Amino acid sequence: MIRASVQTIHILGGGIAGLACAYYAKQKFPQSRVILYEAAARPGGRAFSCRDKGWNIELDNAAHGILGANREVLRFYRGKENVRRIPFYDFADKKLSCNPFRFCRHILLSVFNTPAEKISARCLWRVAAALFPFMPRQTRLFYSQNNLTPDLIASFLPYVDELKTGWKLQQAVGEKQIEKLCFNRGEILVGKNDKIVSALDSRAYQRIFGGEVFDYNRIVNVFYRVSTRLWLPGEKGVLGLVNAKADWIFAGKNTLVVTISDFHGEIGDKTEFARRIWLEINALRNQTPFFLPDYRIRDYKYATIAQDKKNNAKRPQNCRTKYTNMVLAGDWTLKNYPCCLNGAVLSARRAVKALF
Ligand SMILES: Cc1cc2nc3c(=O)[nH]c(=O)nc-3n(C[C@H](O)[C@H](O)[C@H](O)COP(=O)(O)OP(=O)(O)OC[C@H]3O[C@@H](n4cnc5c(N)ncnc54)[C@H](O)[C@@H]3O)c2cc1C
Numbered sequence: 001m002i003r004a005s006v007q008t009i010h011i012l013g014g015g016i017a018g019l020a021c022a023y024y025a026k027q028k029f030p031q032s033r034v035i036l037y038e039a040a041a042r043p044g045g046r047a048f049s050c051r052d053k054g055w056n057i058e059l060d061n062a063a064h065g066i067l068g069a070n071r072e073v074l075r076f077y078r079g080k081e082n083v084r085r086i087p088f089y090d091f092a093d094k095k096l097s098c099n100p101f102r103f104c105r106h107i108l109l110s111v112f113n114t115p116a117e118k119i120s121a122r123c124l125w126r127v128a129a130a131l132f133p134f135m136p137r138q139t140r141l142f143y144s145q146n147n148l149t150p151d152l153i154a155s156f157l158p159y160v161d162e163l164k165t166g167w168k169l170q171q172a173v174g175e176k177q178i179e180k181l182c183f184n185r186g187e188i189l190v191g192k193n194d195k196i197v198s199a200l201d202s203r204a205y206q207r208i209f210g211g212e213v214f215d216y217n218r219i220v221n222v223f224y225r226v227s228t229r230l231w232l233p234g235e236k237g238v239l240g241l242v243n244a245k246a247d248w249i250f251a252g253k254n255t256l257v258v259t260i261s262d263f264h265g266e267i268g269d270k271t272e273f274a275r276r277i278w279l280e281i282n283a284l285r286n287q288t289p290f291f292l293p294d295y296r297i298r299d300y301k302y303a304t305i306a307q308d309k310k311n312n313a314k315r316p317q318n319c320r321t322k323y324t325n326m327v328l329a330g331d332w333t334l335k336n337y338p339c340c341l342n343g344a345v346l347s348a349r350r351a352v353k354a355l356f
Contacts, residue, residue, distance in 0.1 A: 007032045008194045009355070010181065011160075012169050014038030015045020016073070016341050017329040018199030019156035020348035023076070025197075026159040028352055036160045037183060039168035042149075043157070045201065046303070047341060049147035055225055055254075055294070058147045062221050062298060063250045063257040065110075065238065068140035069130045070342035072349065076155040082142040087234030089284050091243040096233045100139055106242050110261050111338045113217045118308035122336040143238055145252050152341075169200070169208055177325045195355050196326040199348065202305055205330070209321070212314040214332065219303035220260040220267070222246075222277055225294040229253050233284060241284075246277055256281070263299075270297050304339035305332045312336065319351045327351040 009025045011018045014036050022034045042048055044061065052059040066073055068082075085098040088106065100107060108116040111127060131138045144151045157163070166185065173180040178196055181188045190196065198205060202214050230251050232239045239249045248259040258277050267273045274295040282289045305311050315335040319328040329351035331339040337346065 008191060009034050010188065010190065010194060010196045011036040011199055012196065013045065013199040013201065013204070013330070014043035014163070014165070015199060015201065015330070015344060016047055016152070017331065017344035017348045019043060019153065019160070020345040021197045021199055021329055021352055022159040023156055024349050024352035028355070033161050034159065035162045035164065037164045037167040037169060039166070041165055043163065043165065044149060044153045047148050048153055049149040052296070057254050059223060059255065060144060060148045062219065062300060063248070063259050064144060064148060064341065065248070066142040066341060067138065068142070069138040070340070072345040073341045074142065076345070077142060077152050078155060079142060079144045079146055079151040081145045081237055082140050083236045083238050084136045084140055086139070086141050086238065086240055087236055088240040088242055089233055091241065100134065103240060103242060106240060106247070110247060111340065112307040113219060113261050113304045113339065114307040115262060120309045120312050120336070123307060123312060123338070126336050127338065141238060143250050145237065172208060174323065176323065178323050190325065194325065197329055197351050198321070198326060199329040201330060202332040203302060214305040214311050214314060216302040217304055217306045218263045219300045220263040221298040222258045222274055223296040223298070224256045224278065226254060226256050230256055231285065245280055249281060267297065267299060273297065307339060319347070319354050327354045
């Protein structure tokens with residue numbers, strides 16, 4: 001049995017929320033020891049990159065865009081690529097436009113991964129307030145060309161004293177206070193002065209600690225391997241698609257990534273699915289494709305909790321738990337705020353602030 005030292009901060013889950021907790025914990029308690037336990041082989045949760053063996057290139061787990069208004073996460077983001085005015089291509093009139101008001105519903109669908117009409121007024125108000133006065137500084141879109149691990153995850157790692165990857169929490173023991181954390185790799189005794197932050201995703205949290213069961217919305221990403229950066233209307237590396245199968249295209253040096261938010265259809269035959277989207281991309285480029293490039297389909301069935309009124313109401317009121325030594329972080333814990341990278345970082349800031 002491993003005995004944790006006094007004044008240790010145990011962070012459960014190494015997604016962006018957990019990593020950001022390490023940063024804020026070190027700012028607030030520089031003398032403390034920060035241990036981060038992550039079930040997977042690498043930190044980052046839903047946002048990391050790793051080498052794709054077949055393609056021999058670094059591939060993001062999922063394509064991510066960060067709005068300029070997301071200042072809390074941008075502090076840690078090292079990527080440079082961004083568009084000042086996001087171009088949208090509407091397949092209905094085959095026209096390109098950069099008017100964000102015209103494509104408001106499309107933007108909201110992507111931000112909340114939930115159709116605009118299902119989002120609560122409070123959530124809409126939070127986003128409108130964050131984006132106000134809708135200047136290019138707020139509505140600028142950042143996206144990673146250099147991959148998420150070097151661009152984002154790496155910024156947090158210096159604040160983690162001990163990173164325990166492959167440590168999956170199975171049980172927490174204690175009544176008013178958690179006394180023991182049981183992982184697949186061993187047990188950790190929680191000292192009297194130690195604190196715990198749960199930065200687990202909502203499903204893992206519910207399995208271990210109980211609480212609300214959420215509905216989830218799906219996101220599908222299709223990665224195409226390209227030999228050169230493809231030209232897109234708008235001449236930028238990012239394009240919003242309206243009245244189309246896909247919602248966003250991110251064009252990189254070696255990959256072209258397509259995102260479909262709140263996906264409801266059937267993927268069926270994967271090659272056929274990838275081909276249909278590839279045809280759509282080529283139609284807007286006025287090109288006839290001669291072949292389907294190598295592709296990868298990533299289907300995230302639990303991409304985010306559904307952020308409709310019903311599920312938003314189930315989100316916790318604050319970051320307190322029934323345990324006196326544990327607080328909550330994670331994108332799903334921030335009521336009325338979109339489940340996104342910025343929400344994950346904000347939730348971490350709030351959780352660490354509530355410690356002690
Ligand atoms: C396809 C896709 C596209 C997205 N696009 C965007 C975007 O463009 N912009 C944006 O801002 N956001 C986007 N998001 C949302 C964003 O990725 C998430 O909001 C953010 O990464 C959530 O971080 P988190 O730390 O709260 O949760 P997670 O990343 O889910 O972290 C939870 C961590 O806990 C770990 N864990 C689970 N169980 C255990 C256990 N028992 N023991 C120990 N560890 C455990 C998990 O492995 C994980 O690392 C997207 C998400 C997806 C899936």
